[in-house]
Amino acid sequence: MAESMKAIKSRIKSVESTRQITKAMELVATGKLRHxxxxxxxxxxxxxxxxxxxxxxxxxxxxxxxxxxREPAExxxxxxxxxxxxxxxxxxxxxxxxxxxxxxxxxxxxxIGRKAVELxxxxxFEILSDEYAVAEDVSLGGxxxxxxxxxxxxxxxxxxxxxxxxxxxVNVLTQTPASMEVLPIKPEGEHSEKSGLIIYEPSAExxxxxxxxxYISGIIYGALCESIASEVSARRAAMEAANKNADEMISSLxxxxxxxxxxxxxxxxxxxxxxxxx
Amino acid sequence: xxxxxxxxxPDGLLYDGPAQRLITRTTEGDVGILARHSDYVAPLAIxxxxxxxxxxxxxxxxxxxxxxxxxxxxxxxxxxxxxxxxEIDIDRARRALEKAKExxxxxxxxxxxxxxxxxxxxxxxxxxxxxxxxx
Numbered sequence: 001m002a003e004s005m006k007a008i009k010s011r012i013k014s015v016e017s018t019r020q021i022t023k024a025m026e027l028v029a030t031g032k033l034r035h036x037x038x039x040x041x042x043x044x045x046x047x048x049x050x051x052x053x054x055x056x057x058x059x060x061x062x063x064x065x066x067x068x069x070r071e072p073a074e075x076x077x078x079x080x081x082x083x084x085x086x087x088x089x090x091x092x093x094x095x096x097x098x099x100x101x102x103x104x105x106x107x108x109x110x111x112i113g114r115k116a117v118e119l120x121x122x123x124x125f126e127i128l129s130d131e132y133a134v135a136e137d138v139s140l141g142g143x144x145x146x147x148x149x150x151x152x153x154x155x156x157x158x159x160x161x162x163x164x165x166x167x168x169x170v171n172v173l174t175q176t177p178a179s180m181e182v183l184p185i186k187p188e189g190e191h192s193e194k195s196g197l198i199i200y201e202p203s204a205e206x207x208x209x210x211x212x213x214x215y216i217s218g219i220i221y222g223a224l225c226e227s228i229a230s231e232v233s234a235r236r237a238a239m240e241a242a243n244k245n246a247d248e249m250i251s252s253l254x255x256x257x258x259x260x261x262x263x264x265x266x267x268x269x270x271x272x273x274x275x276x277x278x
Numbered sequence: 279x280x281x282x283x284x285x286x287x288p289d290g291l292l293y294d295g296p297a298q299r300l301i302t303r304t305t306e307g308d309v310g311i312l313a314r315h316s317d318y319v320a321p322l323a324i325x326x327x328x329x330x331x332x333x334x335x336x337x338x339x340x341x342x343x344x345x346x347x348x349x350x351x352x353x354x355x356x357x358x359x360x361x362x363x364x365e366i367d368i369d370r371a372r373r374a375l376e377k378a379k380e381x382x383x384x385x386x387x388x389x390x391x392x393x394x395x396x397x398x399x400x401x402x403x404x405x406x407x408x409x410x411x412x413x
Contacts, residue, residue, distance in 0.1 A: 043288040046344075049356050053319060053345065129390060140288050141400075144343055144358050145393050152392070198349070201320040202306050207345065210305060210321035214343055214358055221288065 005264065008257040012250055019246035022239045025089070029236035033172070036229035040169075040222065043140070047218035050211055054185070057200070057208045066205055067155055068185045068212045076160020079108040079128070079150070081182075081220060083166040083227040084116035086135050090235040093167065093175070100177035101165035108159055110146070112138060112224065128153075136228060140221055147217030154183050162216075166223035167230035173237065175230035182219055185212060279313040280332045285355045287344075292360060296332040300353055302346055303327070311346070311353055318348040322357060324403045326410065338363040340407035342400055359400070363411020366404050375401035 058064055082101050084094050094115045103109060103125060110128040111117045113135035120127060132138050132146075150162060162183035167175050200207045283297035300311045303325025311318075324342040331337070343358030374397060381394035 042290040045291065046286050046288045046356060049286060049347075049354065050345070053347065129387070129393075131390070131393075141359065141397075145396055148396060149393060198317040198319055201304065201309075201318065206305075207319055207321055211345060217358070218288070 005257060005260045008253055008260060012253045012257065015246050015249050015253065019243060019250070022242040022246065026236055026239035026243065029232040029239065032232045033229060033236065036225055036232060037169075040225045040229065043218070043221060043225070047215070047222065050215050050218060053211060054208060054215060056198070057204050060198070060204065064205070064208075066185075066208050066212075068151070068183060068209065070184055072160030072184065077106060077108060077158070078161040078163060079110065079153070079159040081110045081112065081146075081150075081162070081164040081166075081223075082116045082120070083135060083164070083224055084111070084113040084119075085227075085231045086114040086133075088115070089238060090231055091238040093231055093234040097165060097167055097177045100179065102179075110150070113227075135224065135231075138224060140217075143221040143224065144214060144217040146220055147213045147215075150183075151213035151216055164219065164223050166227045167234075169226045169229040169233070172233050175234055180219075182216055185215070281311075281313040281315075282352045283329065283355070284352065285357065285360055287357050287360050297329055297353070298332060298334070299328075299330040300346075300355065301328040302341060302355060304346065309346070311348065314351065315348045315353070317350070319345055320347075321345045322355075324399050326403070326407050327355065327357075327360070338407060338411045340366065340404050342403065361404070361407075363407050366408045366411075368405065368408050371401045371404040371408065375405065 080101065080103055082097070082103070084097050088094065098116075098119060103120070107125065108128055109116075109120045109125045110132075111120050111130065112132040114133050117127070117130050117133045121130075132142060153159065154162060161181065163179055163181050165177065165179045168178040169175055280296040280298055282295070283300060284294045285292040298312070301308060302311075303309075303323045304320040305323045306320060308325070309320065322341055322344045325340075327339045327341040329337050329339070339360055339362045341355065341357045341360045344356045347354045347356065378394045378398035378401060381390065382398065
């Protein structure tokens with residue numbers, strides 16, 4: 001009996017130390033979540049202004065043409081930006097995203113996050129760049145460089161369609177994987193009233209074309225911030241569940257430990273009583 | 279005469295207040311904007327922005343990407359990156375310059391080459407503006 005008591009005790013200890021780790025990870029994720037949400041808020045006005053300008057230009061010129069609004073040819077390739085996490089231990093965050101991204105053979109992939117780089121390399125896809133292997137380290141500067149380059153590649157005809165797969169942050173409890181089409185661009189929305197009277201230099205089309213790359217960067221940056229927020233809240237939820245499980249395990253193990261202790265005491269008493277009766 | 283100037287970047291609103299004059303670099307060259315400018319939009323290039331505030335002081339900053347717009351007398355500098363000369367992290371810019379040079383020297387894919395070139399330009403501009411502001 002004493003042997004089993006020792007075994008239970010050491011198991012309790014090991015569960016407790018695991019619980020400390022998951023608890024710490026939960027706290028870290030909570031802190032990062034706040035930061036990620038702040039980033040989304042700060043960047044919003046900037047990209048809204050760009051978007052409004054695109055809409056205004058689109059509506060002020062009746063014979064508007066831009067290579068960025070061109071419909072893709074039938075055999076055009078698709079470039080997919082896939083934003084995943086850098087680490088596991090976040091529930092189904094990564095696998096849900098890969099399932100919904102649905103890349104098919106012949107697609108060009110721009111993976112963001114270590115998990116995405118690993119997966120698409122293993123599957124043998126054409127990878128544009130593996131520079132963004134750490135999603136958390138991708139800065140705004142990185143996104144704008146991406147936007148510029150993707151826009152140029154689109155104009156060159158490297159691909160006819162650009163989509164982005166990310167995890168949309170609905171709230172702390174719900175994150176859903178989503179995909180959206182970035183190029184060809186479809187600026188829609190209310191245009192401001194005076195849009196016909198603005199001087200565009202050098203020309204409306206040129207302004208439109210030079211804003212598009214940054215607008216793309218904006219979409220990427222927004223998707224990245226949302227994905228990071230989703231990742232940390234998925235991890236937080238996973239860690240919370242792990243904590244709960246650890247608590248349950250500890251309490252059931254303690255119960256077993258106490259029973260074993262009680263049993264060994266009872267047995268000793270029985271032995272003593274039996275001995276004194278002789 | 280003053281006009282309202284807003285500097286909007288993805289990191290938030292950097293400045294919102296009166297100014298006398300704004301000189302910035304667009305893809306078509308440097309433009310100066312004074313009060314009562316007609317409605318105007320132009321994309322920004324990597325370059326220097328000089329702002330003369332209402333009290334007559336001048337500040338220099340480095341700007342890249344985005345656009346400058348005038349709507350109804352409000353001037354918006356919507357820049358992808360914007361830093362005042364005295365807030366530029368010069369060591370970081372120098373490091374970025376070295377890194378970009380290194381990358382350019384190596385034989386990389388087209389994509390990475392162009393990326394390095396872009397970063398090189400940006401780093402050079404930051405260093406120039408920094409030197410301008412610290413003369």
